[in-house]
Amino acid sequence: MSTTDEPDQEQRGWYPEVTTDRFRLRPFEHADAADVLAIHSRLEVVRWLDNPPFRLMASEAEARERIDGYLAEEAGDPLAARRAIEEAASGRVVGSVLVSRCSRLDGGFVGEYELGWHLHPDAHGRGHATAAARLLAAQAFVAGHEELVIGMYPHNEPSAAVAVRLGADDLGIGPDPWYGGDGHHFRLRSEHLTHVETERLVLRRFTRHDLDVLADLWSRPEVARWSGPRRPRAREEVREGLANQPGRAGTHPSTAMLAIVPKGQTHPVGVALLVPLPPSSGSDRQDVEIGWHLFPEVQGRGYATEAARALVERAAAGGIGEVHAVTDPANEASQAVCRRLGMTDLGIRDDWYNSSLRAFRLATS
Numbered sequence: 001m002s003t004t005d006e007p008d009q010e011q012r013g014w015y016p017e018v019t020t021d022r023f024r025l026r027p028f029e030h031a032d033a034a035d036v037l038a039i040h041s042r043l044e045v046v047r048w049l050d051n052p053p054f055r056l057m058a059s060e061a062e063a064r065e066r067i068d069g070y071l072a073e074e075a076g077d078p079l080a081a082r083r084a085i086e087e088a089a090s091g092r093v094v095g096s097v098l099v100s101r102c103s104r105l106d107g108g109f110v111g112e113y114e115l116g117w118h119l120h121p122d123a124h125g126r127g128h129a130t131a132a133a134r135l136l137a138a139q140a141f142v143a144g145h146e147e148l149v150i151g152m153y154p155h156n157e158p159s160a161a162v163a164v165r166l167g168a169d170d171l172g173i174g175p176d177p178w179y180g181g182d183g184h185h186f187r188l189r190s191e192h193l194t195h196v197e198t199e200r201l202v203l204r205r206f207t208r209h210d211l212d213v214l215a216d217l218w219s220r221p222e223v224a225r226w227s228g229p230r231r232p233r234a235r236e237e238v239r240e241g242l243a244n245q246p247g248r249a250g251t252h253p254s255t256a257m258l259a260i261v262p263k264g265q266t267h268p269v270g271v272a273l274l275v276p277l278p279p280s281s282g283s284d285r286q287d288v289e290i291g292w293h294l295f296p297e298v299q300g301r302g303y304a305t306e307a308a309r310a311l312v313e314r315a316a317a318g319g320i321g322e323v324h325a326v327t328d329p330a331n332e333a334s335q336a337v338c339r340r341l342g343m344t345d346l347g348i349r350d351d352w353y354n355s356s357l358r359a360f361r362l363a364t365s
Contacts, residue, residue: 011078013239014143014208015099018135018247025083025097025132028070032084033063035093039120040066048156049118051179077101079113079143085132087123095119097132099140102149102178114178115140115148115188117162124158130165131251134193137166138246138256141190144208150186151176160184165253167192194256198310201303203258203272206242210259213268214238222296226331250276254318255288260307262298270294272307274315277324280354287352288315290323290362292337304337312341316364323364326357335360 017026028036039045040057047054057063070082082098095118102112115137117129137148150166152159154173164170168186176183196203206214218224218233218241225231233241245257255275259268270293277289290311292304315323325343327334335358338345343360350356 011144011208014078014243015074015081015083015136015139016240016243016247018139020088020131020135020247020251022088022126022131022251023094023128024086024088025135026086027074028067028082028084028093028096030064030067032067032093033060035084035120036063036066039093039095039118042121044121045118048153048159051181073100079140079145081136081139083132083136085119085123085128087128094123095128095132097129097136099136099145099148104177105180106177112149112178113140113145115150117159129159129162133162134166134253135246135251137188138193138205138249139243141193141205142207142242142245146189148188149178150188151178151183154182154184156184160186163188193253194258196258196310196314197263198306200263201306201310202261202263203307203310204261205256206245206259206268208242210268211235211239211242214242214271217270217293217295220296223293226328226334227293230328248275249273252276252288252318252320254314254320258307258311260292260294260303262303269298270303270307272304272311274311274320274323277326277352280351283351285351287324288320288322289352290315290325292334299333304334305340308337308341312362312364321364323362324352325360325362326352327360329356329358331358 037057037060046056073080080100084093085095087094097117099113099115101109102114103109117133119129150163150168163186166188168188171185171187173182173184190205194205215235215238218238221232249255249257257273260270260272261268273291275289277287279285290308292308294304325338338360343362346359346361348356349359
């Protein structure tokens with residue numbers, strides 16, 4: 001289900017391109033026709049996408065028509081997206097991941113959207129489907145979707161395994177209200193990807209409905225001075241950053257950028273993050289960063305330490321062996337949080353962000 005109470009211009013732009021070390025998620029182009037044909041001319045792909053009798057794609061002209069349909073769907077519905085999975089190793093489009101309207105056979109469109117994926121058989125077994133589906137689903141939840149339907153043929157065990165890896169609720173096998181026949185159905189909600197609770201806090205994903213709060217947070221000089229460009233940010237800049245959060249969080253199932261919400265409240269009071277740590281130019285380090293930003297009026301209540309401890313536990317559970325925190329050398333408040341977490345002070349380092357920062361490290365186990 002989704003929400004559609006905002007003006008059209010406020011709903012658009014929540015599915016930016018994402019580049020990871022394995023692939024790029026981007027809109028389809030006519031230049032992809034040969035790759036689309038190579039995928040949809042394979043019976044082992046088409047048999048999972050259509051109802052019989054299965055018809056294989058026959059020409060690049062037909063592939064271009066299919067791509068036009070993808071682009072038209074997205075242009076007509078800002079809450080829908082279909083992304084090409086462009087593999088980094090080969091430079092080829094090896095599949096697709098989508099968020100698309102589900103129209104019921106007996107009732108038309110009633111607000112439901114599906115999450116789906118398919119790959120060229122040669123690209124199976126590399127984790128592309130799970131990673132791409134997780135990224136696009138995260139973007140969909142930022143865009144305002146409350147839940148996504150995942151459906152497949154009952155004997156499509158590889159796709160069922162992807163849905164399980166995403167953490168979706170398994171609704172079992174039953175009549176398919178959208179395509180007919182029987183289907184194996186799952187339901188994915190934002191909390192399946194990320195939801196953390198502590199004694200006083202809920203850490204959840206941001207959505208576009210948090211834009212006003214984030215715009216307020218990053219307009220505060222006393223907050224903005226410690227992060228990114230180190231200056232207050234305009235609303236459109238914050239909006240762009242919010243849309244890019246899923247890509248910034250990367251493909252590891254434990255990493256995320258999360259809203260810090262005190263229990264009993266609805267609006268965030270800050271940001272907690274567990275994300276890939278960008279190495280400085282010329283470095284091949286692959287570290288994970290833990291961080292936090294809070295409104296000035298709630299600082300001093302221990303929220304940053306409490307949220308960070310929860311993310312350390314999440315990192316450990318996900319197999320992340322150590323985390324780093326990097327702070328402006330003058331940011332004594334964040335350095336105090338690092339010490340409360342038991343992090344080791346590494347001194348001033350220039351390994352990340354192309355900057356000289358005071359760094360801390362913590363083994364998670």
